[in-house]
Amino acid sequence: MKSFLRFMKPGDWAVLLAFAAATAALAPVAFQGGAAEKAVVRRDGVVVAELPLTQARRIEVQGALGTSVIEVQPGRARVAADPGPRQYCVRQGWLSQPNAIAICAPSHISLSIAGRASSHDSLAY
Amino acid sequence: MTLSPIELVPTADDRRIARYAAAAIALSVVEAAIPMPLPGVKPGLANIIILVVLARYGWRDAVWVSLLRVVAGSLLIGQFLAPGFFLSLAGALASLIVLGLAMHLPARLFGPVSQSLIAAFAHIAGQLAVARLWLVPHDGLFYLLPFFALAALLFGLANGLAAAKLLEETRPA
Known part of the structure; x- marks a missing residue:
């Protein structure tokens, strides 16, 4: 192994270090996994609202049982209220990961987080 | 053997290029x-031959x-004109x-190692450019960049x- 070092000229070390630094600088790209960008509200699979996760707001969505309330805050979203009997989607709380989804099955409403890219196909709790 | 009116006479240049190309193809x-x-990640061993010829x-x-x-x-591995062929060509x-x-x-300062590293990074740059423009028109492709860069660094x-080593061992007389 050591004998190979004699092939390394000063400029070779410089080039190697430059490319190694460039590779190290690129490394974070592999681990950012895509930031959450917007909340997507669907009824019966049809998109009824797309809300950017940059500003806080509340919207009301008409579901099969009545009115559901979707709340968005910067970087996260939740189903704040839903007329469903068991309240699973409400109790799921805030969603912030890309592709996380809260499904209010009785109301036919779903809330999912969309990101640029994700390491997961979906996240359910 | 029938005499043909067309005769291709390979020159010494042709023979030499064919010999090195055969090694690179192998x-x-x-x-x-x-x-x-x-x-898409490959050691690129044929590039050793290219560097020696260069x-x-x-x-x-x-x-x-x-x-x-x-x-x-690409003809030998059945990839001729397949997407991989164009990526290979672009690289x-x-x-x-x-x-x-x-x-x-x-x-005096820069040897084959510099050339190899520079060529390896140019190779992934050319490949990714063609892949992004034509095969996978989506920026998600660039998430692969760190892995390609690491491969280019190590294999380069x-x-x-x-x-x-080859150039040292077989210095032409």
């Missing part, structure tokens, strides 16, 4: 059989050997262009050292 066929964790016979011969390698190598052309520039770096270094 290496690319061999490495096609090596399983790799990520599609150092010994200059850029024109290196271009010939490299392009013959891409075309004949080879990008490498050859930067090698044409890098070969003028002062030889290894191939450069191998080329330096």
Whole structure:
């Protein structure tokens, strides 16, 4: 192994270090996994609202049982209220990961987080 | 043997290029059989030959050997005109262009290792450019960039050292 070092000229070390630094600088790209960008509200699979996760707001969505309330805050979203009997989607709380989804099955409403890219196909709790 | 009115007489240049191209093609066929964790990541062993040809016979011969390698190598593994062929061609052309520039770096300071690293990074740049523009028109492709860069760093270094060793061992008389 050591004998190979004699092939390394000063400029070779410089080039190697430059490319190694460039590779190290690129490394974070592999681990950012895509930031959450917007909340997507669907009824019966049809998109009824797309809300950017940059500003806080509340919207009301008409579901099969009545009115559901979707709340968005910067970087996260939740189903704040839903007329469903068991309240699973409400109790799921805030969603912030890309592709996380809260499904209010009785109301036919779903809330999912969309990101640029994700390491997961979906996240359910 | 019937006499043909058309006779192709291979010159010494042709024979030399064919010999090196054969070595490069053999290496690319061999490495096609090596399983790799990520599609598109390959050691690029044929580039050792390209570097040796570049150092010994200059850029024109290196271009010939490299392009013959891409075309004949893809024919042998059944990838001719498949997407992989165009990625390979784009990478080879990008490498050859930067090698044409890098070969003028002062030889006292920069050896085959520099050329190999520069060519390896040009190779992934050319490949990714074609892939992004044509095959996968989505920025998600660039998430693969760190892995390609790491492969280019490691294999570029290894191939450069191998080329330096070959050039030292078989100095032409």
